[in-house]
Amino acid sequence: xxxxxxxxxxxxxxxxxxxxxxxxxxxxxxxxxxxxxxxxxxxxxxxxxxxxxxxxxxxxxxxxxxxxxxxxxxxxxxxxxxxxxxxxxxxxxxxxxxxxxxxxxxxxxxxxxxxxxxxxxxxxxxxxxxxxxxxxxxxxxxxxxxxxxxxxxxxxxxxxxxxxxxxxxxxxxxxxxxxxxxxxxxxxxxxxxxxxxxxxxxxxxxxxxxxxxxxxxxxxxxxxxxxxxxxxxxxxxxxxxxxxxxxxxxxxxxxxxxxxxxxxxxxxxxxxxxxxxxxxxxxxxxxxxxx
Amino acid sequence: xxxxxxxxxxxxxxxxxxxxxxxxxxxxxxxxxxxxxxxxxxxxxxxxxxxxxxxxxxxxxxxxxxxxxxxxxxxxxxxxxxxxxxxxxxxxxxxxxxxxxxxxxxxxxxxxxxxxxxxxxxxxxxxxxxxxxxxxxxxxxxxxxxxxxxxxxxxxxxxxxxxxxxxxxxxxxxxxxxxxxxxxxxxxxxxxxxxxxxxxxxxxxxxxxxxxxxxxxxxxxxxxxxxxxxxxxxxxxxxxxxxxxxxxxxxxxxxxxxxxxxxxxxxxxxxxxxxxxxxxxxxxxxxxxx
Numbered sequence: 001x002x003x004x005x006x007x008x009x010x011x012x013x014x015x016x017x018x019x020x021x022x023x024x025x026x027x028x029x030x031x032x033x034x035x036x037x038x039x040x041x042x043x044x045x046x047x048x049x050x051x052x053x054x055x056x057x058x059x060x061x062x063x064x065x066x067x068x069x070x071x072x073x074x075x076x077x078x079x080x081x082x083x084x085x086x087x088x089x090x091x092x093x094x095x096x097x098x099x100x101x102x103x104x105x106x107x108x109x110x111x112x113x114x115x116x117x118x119x120x121x122x123x124x125x126x127x128x129x130x131x132x133x134x135x136x137x138x139x140x141x142x143x144x145x146x147x148x149x150x151x152x153x154x155x156x157x158x159x160x161x162x163x164x165x166x167x168x169x170x171x172x173x174x175x176x177x178x179x180x181x182x183x184x185x186x187x188x189x190x191x192x193x194x195x196x197x198x199x200x201x202x203x204x205x206x207x208x209x210x211x212x213x214x215x216x217x218x219x220x221x222x223x224x225x226x227x228x229x230x231x232x233x234x235x236x237x238x239x240x241x242x243x244x245x246x247x248x249x250x251x252x253x254x255x256x257x258x259x260x261x262x263x264x265x266x267x268x269x270x271x272x273x274x275x276x277x278x279x280x281x282x283x284x285x286x287x288x289x290x291x
Numbered sequence: 292x293x294x295x296x297x298x299x300x301x302x303x304x305x306x307x308x309x310x311x312x313x314x315x316x317x318x319x320x321x322x323x324x325x326x327x328x329x330x331x332x333x334x335x336x337x338x339x340x341x342x343x344x345x346x347x348x349x350x351x352x353x354x355x356x357x358x359x360x361x362x363x364x365x366x367x368x369x370x371x372x373x374x375x376x377x378x379x380x381x382x383x384x385x386x387x388x389x390x391x392x393x394x395x396x397x398x399x400x401x402x403x404x405x406x407x408x409x410x411x412x413x414x415x416x417x418x419x420x421x422x423x424x425x426x427x428x429x430x431x432x433x434x435x436x437x438x439x440x441x442x443x444x445x446x447x448x449x450x451x452x453x454x455x456x457x458x459x460x461x462x463x464x465x466x467x468x469x470x471x472x473x474x475x476x477x478x479x480x481x482x483x484x485x486x487x488x489x490x491x492x493x494x495x496x497x498x499x500x501x502x503x504x505x506x507x508x509x510x511x512x513x514x515x516x517x518x519x520x521x522x523x524x525x526x527x528x529x530x531x532x533x534x535x536x537x538x539x540x541x542x543x544x545x546x547x548x549x550x551x552x553x554x555x556x557x558x559x560x561x562x563x564x565x566x567x568x569x570x571x572x573x574x575x576x577x578x579x580x581x
Contacts, residue, residue: 056549056572059354059355059523059525061400063382064377079356079358085522087358087393087396097375105523107549110576111550112549112575112577113548115469115544115547116545117546210410211408214408228380229352229400231570233546233572235546236549252568253410253411254411255407256402258408277527277568277570279351279527
């Protein structure tokens, strides 16, 4: 799926003033819906009920695994249309049950106080191998079906500094990482699509940060991980066709959960364009007898 | 007035809810509330309303939006949506209503305690609470020429005791770094109920946070023309804790732009255990001169 296909696939059908229907792109996995897709579609549903204002934050919970084989219904609650802020809540429903909720706030653009934390040092994106290239190298002897899967077009290009930790041997590392990412092809349509695609991409790799010190990965037998929530603050508009540095750190893991913070900087001028926070489930299933 | 002044009621009593129906609750604000309800009160009461519908599980996160200013003169109605009762997780949403309108929403997740992978950020260096003075005491001293009404407000002993290394410079103009450290704890007894410690920690986590984003601009909540208000609030509870004991609340503000400031916070127990993380965005704007 290329970027253009993604933008098209995220689009919603309006069933009623506050009710929308979306589907999962055909090229996606048929096992469960990728979290970033539901975030992006819920944000789009909210945007459909907001005039001329820009999203500055969103908070979501993943409640149940999404079923990619049937549509998702998005129900919008118009919490408030205020003088400078608009608030919305969205519930995503499948099989009569809530799978996801989002709350978001929108604001008229204004000027004012400005400060930001500096972009941390990182090797340039041109100096970092893309995650896909690395996976191709690691899997060069894999069966053709696996290699074909790696050759499919990707909407988001990712380059993890130091290589994706979960490829190969996940030896314990520091609970922080840096990923360069951008939308691979031009994002067309409404200005807010850059924000929506950034939200889509922000659910990638973040959860893995808390896992790094513990010598496991999603390939480790018995290891269970899933995004539990996701929050995002948009500090300023950006062009997600440009490279952005996703700087991630995990201040905590405890009680079967890992907590991660992410900061998204634009490569061209170092501007902090968004911040993210996410908690994820990370646990070893009770040991089963070895095969 | 001494720090140990008896309170008419404890914070636990102030926050108490009346159950109207299975998923419907009503709370009130203390008589001495200023013109609008303190945000932390609505966070705490909403979390409590959610807890009333959850059996034996512990909150590990909450996310809220402040939608309209709360009116302390009328009750608040809390409506709970039982989003999911799952095998390991319980999810709830709460809407707080006044005058027929939503003033606030919260979503929260609960789970059974479990053991597992563990790491945490290190508590930063800073002065110990025993070396610092009570924030109200310092403010009373700094504002001894303030109007009678302000002095009356400052004469009370608030339920959350706060000691900040910046208390003395708080009302001084001039740019400062967007970082801050406060020691705090609940002065009134919370009791044995572990989830009440969490509820009151959530109450207190809305205090002093937004002012960290104002520090680079030499302004504070009393600067004429400055408009400031919490917009959202998110909190992750990493470990249970006893909030009648001192905790260090560390803030930094990675961003201000577009009339908003963003602040993150970390709450450490005195032994250095990271017990909670916080994130908040607030409105931060100078009213254009008329």
